[in-house]
Amino acid sequence: MRKDFGAKPWIYPEPVLIVATYDENGKPNAMNAAWGGIADDTQVSVCLSPEHKTVKNILASKAFTLSIGDAKNLVACDYVGIASGNNTPNKMEKTGWHFCKAANVNAPLIEELPFTLECKLISYDEKTCRCWGEIINLSVDEKILTADGKIDMQKFEPLIYDPCNHFYYKFGEIAGKAFSDGLKLK
Amino acid sequence: MRKDFGAKPWIYPEPVLIVATYDENGKPNAMNAAWGGIADDTQVSVCLSPEHKTVKNILASKAFTLSIGDAKNLVACDYVGIASGNNTPNKMEKTGWHFCKAANVNAPLIEELPFTLECKLISYDEKTCRCWGEIINLSVDEKILTADGKIDMQKFEPLIYDPCNHFYYKFGEIAGKAFSDGLKLK
Numbered sequence A, B: 001m002r003k004d005f006g007a008k009p010w011i012y013p014e015p016v017l018i019v020a021t022y023d024e025n026g027k028p029n030a031m032n033a034a035w036g037g038i039a040d041d042t043q044v045s046v047c048l049s050p051e052h053k054t055v056k057n058i059l060a061s062k063a064f065t066l067s068i069g070d071a072k073n074l075v076a077c078d079y080v081g082i083a084s085g086n087n088t089p090n091k092m093e094k095t096g097w098h099f100c101k102a103a104n105v106n107a108p109l110i111e112e113l114p115f116t117l118e119c120k121l122i123s124y125d126e127k128t129c130r131c132w133g134e135i136i137n138l139s140v141d142e143k144i145l146t147a148d149g150k151i152d153m154q155k156f157e158p159l160i161y162d163p164c165n166h167f168y169y170k171f172g173e174i175a176g177k178a179f180s181d182g183l184k185l186k
Helices: A053-061 A071-079 A091-095 B053-061 B071-079 B091-095
Strands: A002-004 A017-022 A028-033 A036-040 A043-047 A063-068 A099-101 A108-110 A115-125 A130-141 A160-162 A167-177 B002-004 B017-022 B028-033 B036-040 B043-047 B063-068 B099-101 B108-110 B115-125 B130-141 B160-162 B167-177
Touching: A017 A053, A017 A108, A028 A053, A028 A091, A028 A108, A036 B036, A036 B043, A043 A115, A043 B036, A053 A063, A053 A115, A063 A108, A063 A130, A071 A091, A071 A167, A071 B167, A108 A115, A167 B071, B017 B053, B017 B108, B028 B053, B028 B091, B028 B108, B043 B115, B053 B063, B053 B115, B063 B108, B063 B130, B071 B091, B071 B167, B108 B115
Parallel strands: none
Antiparallel strands: A002 B130, A017 A028, A017 A063, A036 A043, A043 A130, A063 A115, A099 A108, A115 A130, A130 B002, A160 A167, A167 B167, B017 B028, B017 B063, B036 B043, B043 B130, B063 B115, B099 B108, B115 B130, B160 B167
16 A cells, blocks of 8 residues: 655655855855755756855855765754854854865865865756756865775765655665666566 | 866765656656756656657656665666666566556556655756656555654665765665754854
């Protein structure tokens, strides 16, 4: 038997995306966005309602970074999704995060978050809340890389959001290898 | 130190989305799509290139279901991302999956996959490969629910894709509760 939940915007896994921007004075801001991800081989899209300080900043700076929330930064990642840069002037100070300019776009890099897509604004549509960005570069802290330069999931510890129960999860065990070509199909 | 990877379309976690459709004769098809997710509180978006059988089916039927790949169905979920419905007439038979009509849209429900968004087509853009769907209903198999009707993550076992290393992961331990209001911030 199946149960109908109605039109719920739930998906598993849901990412924890931290969008960081500069305001018109070069002051960094960051927020947590759940509804977004890779849009195609060179683009991201994120749902950002127009009242966000982040949206004002993106429209002015034409750029943003998209970092992945990780277990080490769980509290700060959660906090930037609750507090607003519109009415919390010291929002970023409270996170304890350090910012530097991203190498390739006019947006801040959060030094504590090891995995960051540097993006240029393609378009923002106030009606659909859809922000499209072109991926210019993926910047990864070497501390989460294996000796041969790949992402080490155990060092990275990206967060996963559970939209039904409101928990953050870590990645668990490997379930299998992709592109197995269905060899074990019955 | 950080390492530049260039314009990589990588995100963590990446979902394993199984898009199921009917063709013009009512025959079910399904494929695995990695680049998609929740677009806003009532919509999903998925990147589907126009040559897919799935796209032809969606344009004709105006509907699709979006199910979440789970550990129990890993091999079949992986397989439907490799084989094409255009040149593999028995693609669905090989999965071992059973199909019934979704209750609310003109698209098949895969009985083995317990978590399914029933969606009506809003629009498809061949140029951007973007398929937008309106979430009509979330249909969940009771076997992955807790006694009080919530999603039980241990019963569900949704897959997570690792786009750098090409592994599927399971969810791991709970890292923390959302909306903690930054109580533990320094």
